[in-house]
Amino acid sequence: SQTIHQWPATLVQPVGSPLSLECTVEGTSNPNLYWYRQAAGRGLQLLFYSVGIGQISSEVPQNLSASRPQDRQFILSSKKLLLSDSGFYLCAWSVLAGGYNEQFFGPGTRLTVL
């Protein structure tokens, strides 16, 4: 069976500090991978998605970046965090099959920037 891991679960960082969030998927090959951010009480905002190693599409211009160094590893980074980067970060995976692309989410990372 497939599983998705995210860490850390919670993070408190000062403004201007760097960020690295990691997501790994097990039990599937060549998945589509996604990074979302969710502000308190709001919907999901797609930040990045990847259809393969080294292939990253950015949906929202910002001070965040993403990388996919391995097939089942997806990393979200920032060189200098802003207060507005606070939120709930979710990683997800999917495998498109016959038009069906259910997304499966990791447990999330709650980031607070102070």
Add this chain to the structure above:
Amino acid sequence: GQNIDQPTEMTATEGAIVQINCTYQTSGFNGLFWYQQHAGEAPTFLSYNVLDGLEEKGRFSSFLSRSKGYSYLLLKELQMKDSASYLCAVTDSNYQLIWGAGTKLIIKP
């Protein structure tokens, strides 16, 4: 542009029935998902509709009308644990999921 509309918040009573509506305008349509998200947790899959009609799964049912760009999620015999946000998402012509902002459902005893 692409747009998905859901009510922001709904309140219902334990044991009752509630219907959460979702209307969408997207570039193409390849299916509609409903997800449940409890506070502080990740969304989890509830249902999927790609053809018109009703899909039933236990206490939960989901309906789709592609000609009207409309879906609803029906929750029966409400329980306190059903208090959560319910997210509607549509797969567009590029097979990307377009997400609604979610409906927060509050269940009162």
